Structures are given as structure tokens and as C-alpha cells.
Amino acid sequence: MRTRSLLYAFTAIPLLAASVALPASTAHAAPEPLLYGELAPEGNFTTAPPNTTWWSSTGTGADYTGGTLKTSVGTDKTRPYDAMLGRNGVRLRKGALYTLSFDARSSAPAKIRASVQESSGSYHAALDEEIDLGTVSKRFQWTFRSTIDTTAGEGGQIAFQLGAQQEPRDFILDNVSLTTSTAREGFFVDPGSNARKWVDAHSEPNPVDARAGRIRSQIADRTTVKWFGGWNTDVQTDVDSYIDKATAAGQLPTLVAYNIPGRDCGGASGGGASGAEAYKKWMDGFIAGIAGRPALVVLEPDAVAQADLEQNCLTQEQREARFDMLWYANQHLDAQGPYVKTYIDAGNATWTLGARREDNPADKGIGLSDMADLLGRSGIYFADGVAVNVANYHSTDISNDYGRRLAARVEERLGVGTTWVVDTSRNGNGAYRIPGDENSGQVGFCNPPLRKLGSASRVGEGGAAYYLWIKNPGDSDGRHADDNRCPVEGPQYKAGDFSPEFAVRLMDGS
Template structure:
């Protein structure tokens, strides 16, 4: 099965329009203090711990940063320094845009535009000259329509463009990926326009399927469609990072702790065109819903983690 997946992925990648850096196996940082790793260490006698350790804790996974970090500069610096000491590249997610998640399960974010600019300045300065992969503001462009006025939409585009420019300035070795939702959310031509207006011309590429479940091949097809529009309208195309943390069984149409989801291909399958990576932390709840009806968004659940391991 894995061999067949690799063949299909290879054929799909051959159609992607972009070129870029090729990451070597083992390049990415495995955080020994990730939520699954800490839980497994603290519950060594629990039979779920061995499964989580074997299937999840050794896989490089993104670290998310937001308003819960009291000092985001210090938090990012510490994470990046640990990765550097391990001679690995960290994956980070900036998740603090004002009106985050449009008041949904992950509501929050910076209080206003000025607060966000200060926050992204500190975030980017925390990375400094180190290598990193950075996913910028999941859902912020795909949820664009919840911003009811043109002024509010323009303000978001300006903040995303600011984030890209400050990351370029303060973290010049970082690969920046603007989030572009998923393959079944926003029409490719609409998303291409939004990405362009948000400053993707200065970024490495765009991110797909973050915290979602669609098969990798569907994300690749969507990436090709977006790149087709970017190429024809704006004269450039971009690489893509695809979240494979929970897409092993594909999507059943539900986005919030659905039953039957399964771990996907681990972080590190990459070429110059595409990077497969675990952006969502397996076992972290999407919110109080689905098979985790009492779990707040972002809370790690060993039961959710085991469900992803077993695919039930």
C-alpha cells in the first residue's frame, strides 16, 4: 500500500508546476515536549501510551503559536533553538489573526490590527536567522466571506501581507506558506486572487488541508488548479505544503473530530514541489464535537490519538 501511494504521489507531483528546495529525510524537528510525548511519558502504565509513542511522538509535527503564548518571542526562540540544537528544521504555525475562526471553536486572536502587527513582529524575530517552515494563519483566507465588509476584508489582506513581509525581513531563512484552506472550500480562482492580494508573491508557497482530512491527491489537484490561475493571471506559481496528519482515511464530510479518521503519511515526504507534513497535532481536539463532545479546541486527548492510530 505504501509503495502504491508513493507511485501515485510521484505521478501527481510530476504535474505540479513549481520548483524549489528538496528536503532530506529526517530534516524536521521532533519535539520531545509535544503534547502527545509529554502525555505518554506521564502515563507510561496506560496501554494507550505505547501506541501513541510508537505511532505519533517520533513524527515531526508543527508547533502552533497564538495568544496563549504570554511572550511569543521567547516561546518561538526556545522552540527554534531546540530544533537548531538537534540539527533539525522546526515547523511553526502563526495563529493569531484578529477575529480568528470567525468566532467559531477556535475563536480569539489579537485584539486589533496594531496588536497583531506587534505580535507577528515578535514571532518573526523569535525565528531570526534560523531555518524554519512557517504556516501563516490557517483558515484566514478560506473564511474570508465571514468578514462582511470590504474594509474588514482589506484589513485582513493587509495584515497577512504584513506578516509575510515581516517574516521575510526578520526570518530570511524561513519558508513561508500562506494558508489556502482545503480542496473543497474555496474555488481555485477565488483563492488564487486572495493569495496574490495577501502577498504570496513574497512567500515560499501556500498550505492546504490544515486540520482537515481530504486525501493528498485531492489537495494536489487543487494546488495545480490554484497554481494554474496564479501562473496565467500573475506570472508565477508556488510550492505547497499539505497537512497529512489525519487524512489517511480521507474525509467523511465532517471537519470536527469525525469518527473514522486516520493518521496520514508522516512528515518528510517531499520534493521541490510539495511537502507533506503533520501540521495539526494528532490527538488535539477540533472543538467540543464529534467523538470529542466535551473537549475544547486544542486540548490533547489520548482517546482521539488512539482513534487516529487505529482509524476508527
């Protein structure tokens, strides 16, 4: 679990003595309840929310002018809960992670309570904290696991208890947020990853491998992306099960759809659906398994770049069919609603960065304009962005530079604003070049030596939406025996098989 820029962070234990029933005068109709994402979407108060959204029992009401939530409390409110500000209609799921954050200050030093609790009955709290306010606004944030369920009936509430002040006080709240199943609560770790299976098979009570502990803590416990393809005989059930686990935990899952016909141009990761109709049927099942719940989807690594004419991978008929399939996938994923974010693969910096065929006809790389046009034909209009560096080794700086340049070209040529995600799983030491061979170029496959784990999945920077471990570390790239660019010391595993030797090399950068 990761929290960012926290003043406070912990797993909350309900303090039932401080969870109190509201005075009858504070009963209000709740806003439409939400299950995922931002549960208090009006909490920045840039516009006055409806009167039924945030309620007040302070005696002076709630003032939204100036983009904050303000109220005043007199000395007649002798108990903390005699003067409250709150929001009803909060659906809490028992066992799920949530993050409450807000900015607050008062006209003079004051103690208040902040809670997330039931809005009726016993008023049990999942989070209940006493905090000290000063005259300068201060940020407060907690990530906690709910011990209560408020999905039925009147739901739960966010409540601020402001009473029991020795002198009159003015209170100002802003940027009130309660989230679940977002990056703030962390990325869901795949409990069935290849690394996890290997660790379980080599830990007690099974015969112990000395590498298991390190692989568990450095890789298996941080593997946050799951790949889906033709090996999933019932992809809808498999995706549904995975999303179920992630949403129950209140964390954000990342899925890779990898089943395009003619995948990998018949290379080490070749395969895919038997044809366009089979692919669309498979994609329908994949999407039905998500069912509109929070998810990041990385769509078909390499599929767009390998549709470029210069790649000599597909016939013209196959190219047109691929564009149609990718458009179909993007369109139908977009129809799932705001919680599903799709990032269509756009290759890596070596494939595109600096290669501009319109300026240099002899350059056989994919130009930025070419890639933008390929993405347009593949349905980038429906996607939330692109994925770069998938299963590759380029540094984050180089990948971000490519992402920025590609996004600018996409907007220039297609009129589409976009962002990107970077695969940081194995880019800790950047790209690999064969020692002594100045003409080798960057080798982005065949399990090259001297590579290292990169930044674990987190929110991105510099325009990137996220940094993600998309290629699961330790899973082999595979290799062709007749490819002289493959390091001879590379482990001999098929693409996708877990290699503990490769995993240790990535952990050590050796």
C-alpha cells in the same frame, strides 16, 4: 531521522587514526563559511568555483570542465592522504545532524576515503569512511551526528583521500553536498507537544495508561509542528527557544502562526490578537524569535479563505485590515532570508476545488480565481507557497490536485510561480461524510470517526514541497453542540486539547 535513497546511512564514529594533517602545500583560504542549509553550494560544478573553494594536492590539479570535479593520481602518491581533493570553511556544530552525499567513479576499481573533519590541529573527524569505486558512477550518502565543533578558527573541511593506488587512476566526483537543518536531516520533533505531555503524565513513574506506549511511538515521536498564538505570553522567547533546540539538533522546525484577529470566525478555535497593531507587534516578536534561522512557517490557517465575501465572516473594514496584516507578515517573513520558508494557508479542496463562481454564479464556494485573488491581496508574492488541507482530512491525492490547480491559477492571474505543502496528519482514510446522508458534504471538523493518521512529515511529491503533520494528531477539533453534522460519539474536548480517545481512533482508523 529519515534518509532517502541511501547506499549507506549511519551515525558516524570518528576514526581518528585515518584523520591526518594535510601537507603544507594544500593550505588555501577558505570560502565564506555557512552554518545551515547547503554547506557546499558549488558542489554540482556546473560552473568552475573559485580556486580557493576546492583545493587539490594530487599533483595534477582539479578540472571542472563538463560539470564534474576531475583529477588524476599517480603511483608516486604512496599514502592515501598524499593525494587529496577538499573544501575548507565547513562549520560543524557538535551534536547537530549532517548529511554528506556525492557521486563518484574512477578509471579502474579503487579504494578512497571520504571524511568531514577538522582542517587543522588534530584533524579529528566527524565522518570518515573507506569506499570502493568502480568505473560506473555510484551515489554515496551518510547522515551523521557531529562529534566535533569547527565553528571557530579555520573551520572544518570535506576531504577525499585518493592516494596509495597501485596503478595511475582518474577520479570523477559530482553533486557533492553537505547539509544541515534541512529535510534530509529530518523534521524536528516538538518535545513539548500535547501528545508528549500526555504520554509523560501517563507513563512510569506516574500511573501508567495502557495507551501511552502506542501514543508515544505513533504520535508523540512524530509530532513535528508547533503552533504559536496568543497563549504565548512572550512569543519571541518561546519561538527563539524552539528554534534553538531545532538548530542545535540540525533538524528542520515547522511553526504555525495562528493569532489573526477574528480567528476561525469566532468558532471553536476563535480568538486571536485584539487588533491590527497588536497582531503586527506579535508577528514582530514571532519573526524576531526565528532570527533568520532555518524554519518552515505555516501562516494563519483559514485566515485567507474566511476573508472571502461569501463567508460572511468579516466586515469590509475587517477584510481590508486582515489583508494588510497578512501582507505585513509575509513581507517581514520573506525579509528573514533564504532559510525561512513561508506557506500561507489556502483552505482545502472542499472549500475551492471545482467551485468556480465565474462559471456558476449559484455556487457559494470559493472559486479558484477568487482564492488566487485573495492570496494576491494577502502577499503571496513574498511567500514560498501555500498550505492546503490544514486540520482537514482530504486525501493526499485530492489535496495535491487542488494544490496543482490553485498554483496554476495563481500563476495565470498573478504571474507568481508557487508550490504547496499538504497537511497529511489525519488524511489516511480521506474525508468523512455522514453515513446515510448524501447531502452532508465533507465534514472536516468535530473529530469525525473512521479517520486515520496520514504520511508523517517528509518531502512532498507531484509538485508539493512537503507533506507535514500540521494539525497535531490527537488534538481535538472542538465542536459546537448545536451542529448536527458533528458525530455524537466525538470526544468532548475543547479545540486544541489532547484527546487520547481521538488519538487511538486515528491510529486504528476506527
